Amino acid sequence: ALDGGILYPRESMSREIKELNGLWSFRADFSRNRKLGFEKAWFKSPLAQTGPVIDMPVPASFNDITQEPRLRDFIGWVWYEREVLVPPRWVSDESLRIVLRVGSAHYYSVVWVNGEMVAEHEGGHLPFEADVSRVLRADPTVPCRITVAVNNTLTLQTLPPGTIQHMDDLTKYPANYIVQNTNFDFFNYAGIHRPVLLYTTPKAYIDDITVETSFADNIGLINYQVSVKGSQNPAVKVMLMDKDGHCVATANGSSGILKIVDVNLWWPYLMHVNPGYLYSLEVQLKAVNGSSQYEDFYTLPVGIRTVQVTKTQFLINNKPFYFHGVNKHEDSDVRGKGLDWPLIVKDFNLLKWLGANSFRTSHYPYAEEILQMCDRHGIVVIDECPGVGIKDIRSFGNASLAHHLVVMEELVRRDKNHASVVMWSVANEPASEMPPAGLYFKTLITHTKSLDSSRPVTFITDSNFDRDKGAPYVDVVCVNSYFSWYHDPGHLEVIPIQLNTQFENWYSKYQKPIIQSEYGADVVPGLHTDPPMMFTEEYQKIVLENYHRVFDQKRKEYVIGELIWNFADFMTAQTITRVVGNKKGIFSRQRQPKTGAFILRERYWKLANETG
Numbered sequence: 001a002l003d004g005g006i007l008y009p010r011e012s013m014s015r016e017i018k019e020l021n022g023l024w025s026f027r028a029d030f031s032r033n034r035k036l037g038f039e040k041a042w043f044k045s046p047l048a049q050t051g052p053v054i055d056m057p058v059p060a061s062f063n064d065i066t067q068e069p070r071l072r073d074f075i076g077w078v079w080y081e082r083e084v085l086v087p088p089r090w091v092s093d094e095s096l097r098i099v100l101r102v103g104s105a106h107y108y109s110v111v112w113v114n115g116e117m118v119a120e121h122e123g124g125h126l127p128f129e130a131d132v133s134r135v136l137r138a139d140p141t142v143p144c145r146i147t148v149a150v151n152n153t154l155t156l157q158t159l160p161p162g163t164i165q166h167m168d169d170l171t172k173y174p175a176n177y178i179v180q181n182t183n184f185d186f187f188n189y190a191g192i193h194r195p196v197l198l199y200t201t202p203k204a205y206i207d208d209i210t211v212e213t214s215f216a217d218n219i220g221l222i223n224y225q226v227s228v229k230g231s232q233n234p235a236v237k238v239m240l241m242d243k244d245g246h247c248v249a250t251a252n253g254s255s256g257i258l259k260i261v262d263v264n265l266w267w268p269y270l271m272h273v274n275p276g277y278l279y280s281l282e283v284q285l286k287a288v289n290g291s292s293q294y295e296d297f298y299t300l301p302v303g304i305r306t307v308q309v310t311k312t313q314f315l316i317n318n319k320p321f322y323f324h325g326v327n328k329h330e331d332s333d334v335r336g337k338g339l340d341w342p343l344i345v346k347d348f349n350l351l352k353w354l355g356a357n358s359f360r361t362s363h364y365p366y367a368e369e370i371l372q373m374c375d376r377h378g379i380v381v382i383d384e385c386p387g388v389g390i391k392d393i394r395s396f397g398n399a400s401l402a403h404h405l406v407v408m409e410e411l412v413r414r415d416k417n418h419a420s421v422v423m424w425s426v427a428n429e430p431a432s433e434m435p436p437a438g439l440y441f442k443t444l445i446t447h448t449k450s451l452d453s454s455r456p457v458t459f460i461t462d463s464n465f466d467r468d469k470g471a472p473y474v475d476v477v478c479v480n481s482y483f484s485w486y487h488d489p490g491h492l493e494v495i496p497i498q499l500n501t502q503f504e505n506w507y508s509k510y511q512k513p514i515i516q517s518e519y520g521a522d523v524v525p526g527l528h529t530d531p532p533m534m535f536t537e538e539y540q541k542i543v544l545e546n547y548h549r550v551f552d553q554k555r556k557e558y559v560i561g562e563l564i565w566n567f568a569d570f571m572t573a574q575t576i577t578r579v580v581g582n583k584k585g586i587f588s589r590q591r592q593p594k595t596g597a598f599i600l601r602e603r604y605w606k607l608a609n610e611t612g
């Protein structure tokens, strides 16, 4: 169990925010052991005093910002720093808490304020924060200096896992040559990827809110729970406002049930004329501690909907839901994995243009800002943790499992209140046929269900149906396959037979609904041949069409979704199978459509009309 909540920072009558995005000072520690920064305590004084610094934008990956290959491929600690003027009011008002929050930094972070360590966090895709009130008040005359050291090294115990290889043969490699190996197919972008900010709350404050929703006939139900910190005798009041600002339900107490008459349910995009309906849950806290009085306000958007899985269907609000969507990445030119609003909005416009109703956050948790967009637009999400590339038997060990459980706790804690999130994915393509995989996935999935009993749990498999040891524990079977690509390359005609067999094997063994969670083919945009050859637009087109014909038979039985690999081209490590990255996008990395995008667009709109 984690200590406390991690509510998304929002301004209110009692809360203020100061964003720290923009230019930070930056230095990568190129010293031999990569530890010079710690040995020389670079956090103790302004970074520019201990060596050269460069400008680094936050949020962004650092890798593609300069022309330096050695920074692009850097392994180890990088140092970020900036000074901020904290509003003097915040510092002088002792009734306030001042919190420093990092949306995410990949992979391991240590944070100092004015030379004092305030936070440490493992994991590259989830937020962390620290109460910095005391440090900031220690000497209000000095400007606040924030230092963040980030290490991108991946080991067998990290998530995702990786290994560091020391290339000691001096006849082949320069001295001290190390290589980061990974078992996943995307570039290990690193740095401060999401917004950094300071925010305030009163000393007695709303620490966490949990909602679970349901409905019966026209009555919507919100089961809410508010946890408060800094007060023994909190008085909590909640008010639910509809979209027009009318109060539709109220309650007193830190937990309870709200009843909403003539409820507007949260519906997926294209399933309803008014998808993504959100109420606002206004939470109000009043607390008295001795002679001090505190008031805190926090507003949580809430969509009311239910999710349920049967042997053959995925039900949202008791109606069959068919996933016609995509797998994505957080990835773009220059920014790498850094949060970028123009890109986010463009991607949502492309999703809607496509008629996509869903995506999977392959292969790690995406920014909260993206999930908020999904809530508002009715885009359904399979929320995946960074459990990708678990291939080495040592990554099934106890230390790895323990960390994996913590990551699921952090993920559920962050994303539990999103209506758009309908299922958790605990891993992508692990070596689930290995002996320890059975107990590993049983433990992991059971734990996830204990954290959130309202959502189904899955992981994504590419194992053989007969040897996979994790599938007994999932609610929905998610299968990736690349017929006529990784298997039988060039042989488009094998797809119908092999895909049919795939579905029948999995269904007859488990009697659980199936999602085709990946399929696709690389296309170098603009490459054409007829008859089709691999890497051309024509080849991707036929792969898609052949898969679709089988989906159309099986979706009448138990196939409940199809997610193309991938929404857009994305960067990978350099290998002989990747031409400047993975080219299985139906859009290029610059978000221009390939032929496949038009095929999917026609199909998804048709599916929306038939199934929605």
Ligand code: GCB
Binding pocket: 184, 185, 363, 428, 429, 462, 480, 518, 565, 582, 584
């Ligand atoms: C997969 C992986 C995905 C890869 C994709 C590919 O099975 O899940 O991360 O990018 O195949 O293109 O090889």
